[in-house]
Amino acid sequence: MNAGRVSAAGLGIGAAILASWIAAEGFSAAPIVPVRGDVPTIGHGATRYEDGTRVTMTDPPITRERARELAINLLEQQYGACVRDSLGDTPVHATEFAQAVDFAGQYGCGAWRGSSMLARTRAGDYAEACNAYLAYRYMTSSQPLQGYSAYQWDAAGRPKRWRYDCSTPGNRICRGVWTRQQARHAACMEAQP
Template sequence: DGSPVKMGDTTTPVRALIKAQAHIGREEAAFRASLPGVALHQGEYDLYMDWVYQYGTGAWLKSSMRRELLAGNYVPACNALLDYRKLTSARQEGPGWVVSKRDAQGRPTRWEFDCSTPGNKVCRGVWTRQQERHAKCMALQ
């Protein structure tokens, strides 16, 4: 729900489920409202909701997946899942990070790392998760 979490914070399993369900319910309502007239298979609905839960409604509203679905382009929407494979940071975190934005004087202000980089130990899971979503999506087409 956006509440700050600190190391050492604890909760009960029941309380965690209640918070998760409330958060997912809000995200789900916004997701449904963002796709007027779009028919989705239950599997597509589930995988795009999983994406929304990871990246947020704001990212979904600007996403190429949503744009393609609104246009009735289901396969390109699946393929667009693979575009979401990068991490960004306000500083260069290490090898493999490249400048993605600069200020007016040309100084770097944002860095990014491509999680699809073979053998990376930075964010490999981001890429494998997108590949899994893409495979599931394509299997439904």
């Protein structure tokens, strides 16, 4: 059942996790807002510097070497720590840990802590934890956008949140969200006995 799995508390960010993150995030020397409504990022998706200062749109450009340093710090100190802390001594495969860190990096620690992936991993239901990645396929908005459907309403029955299903074939809105989730799912399933 736990073949190849070790305590999550002892796992760190290795070269494979870093390389995967860099490939998925791409590189921007100057600060950008990667997705409408998101916070500014720089380098390979860093939202903060080592001292905790947030990236702003007025920050100066950085080099690829500096971007790599920020990515290592981001993955180890923020997202790796989040996953390790939330899983504690739960046994996980290194690949399962890597996918969890990547997810926390894309969606945030709060989303990871509230996810069914975390709950199912803690329960030892590893295959279902992998399958749960496929549920995270939506882009959301507080404004009605073309192609988005209402999914939350206020007390008066008026729509207040909209979402777009990124698994919609041929979409040009958020295809990367869905392909990244499929890649997480596939990698996670490959780690299953």
